[in-house]
Amino acid sequence: MNAASSGPRALTLRILRSSPTEGIAPHWQDFHVEEAEGMTLFIALNEVRETLDPALQFDFVCRAGICGSCGMLINGKPGLACRSLTRDLGALITLAPLPVFELIGDLSVNTGKWMRGTAERLETWIHSSQEVDLTAVETPMEPELAEAIYELDRCIECGCCVAGCGTLRMREEFVGAIGLNKIARFRLDPRDERSDDDFYQLIGDDTGVFGCMSLLACHDVCPKGLPLQTQIAFLRRKMAASGA
Amino acid sequence: MDSSFDSSGIARPLAPVRPLPEAAARQAQAVPLRVRKSRWPARLDLLQSASGLFLALFLVGHMFFVSSILISKDAFYAVARFFEGAYFLAEPRPWLVSGVVGLVLTVFVAHAWLAMRKFPANFRQYKVFAEHKAQLRHGDTGLWWIQLWTGFALFFLGTVHLYGMLTQPELIGPYESADRIWTGNMWPLYLLLLFAVEVHGSIGLYRLALKWGWLEGRDPAATRRRLRVAKTAFSVFFLGLGLASLLAYVQLGIAHADKAGERYVPQRAAAVKLGELEFAVSRRPGG
Numbered sequence: 091m092n093a094a095s096s097g098p099r100a101l102t103l104r105i106l107r108s109s110p111t112e113g114i115a116p117h118w119q120d121f122h123v124e125e126a127e128g129m130t131l132f133i134a135l136n137e138v139r140e141t142l143d144p145a146l147q148f149d150f151v152c153r154a155g156i157c158g159s160c161g162m163l164i165n166g167k168p169g170l171a172c173r174s175l176t177r178d179l180g181a182l183i184t185l186a187p188l189p190v191f192e193l194i195g196d197l198s199v200n201t202g203k204w205m206r207g208t209a210e211r212l213e214t215w216i217h218s219s220q221e222v223d224l225t226a227v228e229t230p231m232e233p234e235l236a237e238a239i240y241e242l243d244r245c246i247e248c249g250c251c252v253a254g255c256g257t258l259r260m261r262e263e264f265v266g267a268i269g270l271n272k273i274a275r276f277r278l279d280p281r282d283e284r285s286d287d288d289f290y291q292l293i294g295d296d297t298g299v300f301g302c303m304s305l306l307a308c309h310d311v312c313p314k315g316l317p318l319q320t321q322i323a324f325l326r327r328k329m330a331a332s333g334a
Numbered sequence: 335m336d337s338s339f340d341s342s343g344i345a346r347p348l349a350p351v352r353p354l355p356e357a358a359a360r361q362a363q364a365v366p367l368r369v370r371k372s373r374w375p376a377r378l379d380l381l382q383s384a385s386g387l388f389l390a391l392f393l394v395g396h397m398f399f400v401s402s403i404l405i406s407k408d409a410f411y412a413v414a415r416f417f418e419g420a421y422f423l424a425e426p427r428p429w430l431v432s433g434v435v436g437l438v439l440t441v442f443v444a445h446a447w448l449a450m451r452k453f454p455a456n457f458r459q460y461k462v463f464a465e466h467k468a469q470l471r472h473g474d475t476g477l478w479w480i481q482l483w484t485g486f487a488l489f490f491l492g493t494v495h496l497y498g499m500l501t502q503p504e505l506i507g508p509y510e511s512a513d514r515i516w517t518g519n520m521w522p523l524y525l526l527l528l529f530a531v532e533v534h535g536s537i538g539l540y541r542l543a544l545k546w547g548w549l550e551g552r553d554p555a556a557t558r559r560r561l562r563v564a565k566t567a568f569s570v571f572f573l574g575l576g577l578a579s580l581l582a583y584v585q586l587g588i589a590h591a592d593k594a595g596e597r598y599v600p601q602r603a604a605a606v607k608l609g610e611l612e613f614a615v616s617r618r619p620g621g
């Protein structure tokens with residue numbers, strides 16, 4: 091309560107630096123910044139880059155938790171830097187790039203490449219035999235259904251669930267919660283003509299839904315609060331019924 | 335239009351781990367193979383859960399039966415003879431117990447075999463998971479690690495116990511069991527087994543509910559919190575019951591040490607009222 095009287099905190103950002111292209115091996119480097127009112131890690135990192143080290147690499151676009159580019163390990167836990175207030179963290183904050191994804195440098199990783207691979211592998215687009223008439227008015231959808239699809243569509247592909255999943259860390263061929271969530275999303279969509287048997291072809295094995303060990307870190311770290319726990323359990327029931 | 339790629343990754347289980355995008359990209363270009371995916375992953379997952387559930391339910395029953403020693407020696411004696419069919423057959427048949435143990439052992443081995451698929455397959459996986467767990471400090475991730483180690487311990491602890499019961503079913507009784515536990519030096523094994531199995535079983539049941547979405551209700555987050563409380567309560571209750579029972583056997587075993595090997599003869603060798611039925615409990619297996 092008397093934070094004002096004791097002055098702003100001096101924060102230490104301990105950042106895992108590296109540059110695979112320049113052959114710089116990972117090492118920790120400390121940066122000191124003074125905490126400001128309502129400071130996010132996005133603001134703190136920008137301050138570091140502006141005043142201390144212009145070479146520091148990290149990704150941001152929207153700074154509002156929408157684009158999904160600023161995922162990183164914050165004190166070991168995956169999260170969005172732009173949505174993390176420094177006042178919720180201690181004076182020493184460790185930042186590391188998300189694991190699993192291809193490292194670009196420092197805190198920057200190539201989530202896009204991984205996401206694209208997953209999309210292609212799981213065919214996360216609408217499969218329809220209907221010719222699309224771009225001039226026609228779209229067939230209306232029940233608001234509840236549209237709402238349910240939208241709920242799962244809120245995924246911003248930040249990769250936090252991927253980095254949080256112990257199963258995926260051990261077995262990188264596992265599709266992860268984001269992949270399963272996407273299948274759940276297209277399964278709901280009436281425009282997608284795929285049946286459970288078709289989905290079984292995609293996720294009916296130990297690299298798919300049966301590989302999930304229900305550790306639920308994905309659910310707990312998802313910054314968008316997606317219902318990953320219930321969606322994975324639901325898919326598991328459907329796929330078990332389809333396969334048994 | 336329909337998905338026609340064969341399984342990803344698993345079709346080449348020996349391929350080195352590589353970044354997903356390339357693997358996935360290659361999949362996308364592959365000539366569609368009309369290979370139907372095996373039904374077995376679904377069945378194995380169901381079997382793993384079913385075997386775990388069976389073992390956990392058996393465990394619950396088992397703990398109550400064994401704890402009848404806390405009531406009296408006669409109560410335990412009656413329970414032991416009951417499972418030999420003493421109350422509905424002409425005479426007790428210990429091989430009935432062997433039969434039940436055989437079934438449990440079969441399920442136990444099947445469960446262990448299925449669960450082995452989830453163990454870290456090599457040192458790299460082991461190290462990655464251990465580091466991940468330390469870094470994430472996440473409750474359910476830590477629980478899985480405990481389940482892994484308790485499960486591993488059960489390979490040995492459970493097998494020794496089950497083998498003993500399988501081969502010496504007639505030696506289950508107040509003195510017989512107490513002698514085995516104290517004079518036969520089984521108590522350290524039983525102590526470890528008790529902790530391993532109760533912790534493993536309670537986490538297993540908790541995970542089972544989350545995994546299949548049982549009891550989800552309207553507020554899954556609240557359910558998960560409640561399940562966690564239930565899990566802890568399960569562990570604590572059965573650990574308490576188990577420790578009390580084990581202590582009772584140890585005390586009995588110490589008291590009976592100089593007469594170790596002597597069989598128990600019930601106090602009231604006539605009949606005991608169990609529910610509405612009169613059961614003759616004095617009949618010994620094999621006369």
Ligand code: HEM
Nearest residue numbers: 303382383386387389390446449485486488489535538539
């Ligand atoms: C050799 C003995 C055993 C081993 C090696 C073992 C190992 C395991 C492992 C590693 C898991 C986690 C699987 C996963 O994450 O998907 C598991 C799950 C489980 N275990 Fe065991 N276990 C053994 C014996 C038992 C016993 C005696 C019980 C009964 C109390 C039991 C009850 C369960 C339950 C209920 C589950 C959850 C099933 C599921 O996730 O589908 N296990 N076991």
Ligand code: SF4
Nearest residue numbers: 245246248249251312
């Ligand atoms: S499911 Fe959540 S954590 Fe995973 S990528 Fe989408 S928004 Fe991020």
Ligand code: SF4
Nearest residue numbers: 255302303305306308
């Ligand atoms: S529940 Fe666990 S194993 Fe399954 S996807 Fe989520 S973090 Fe991974």
Ligand code: FES
Nearest residue numbers: 153157158160172
């Ligand atoms: S910058 Fe877009 S989510 Fe953080």
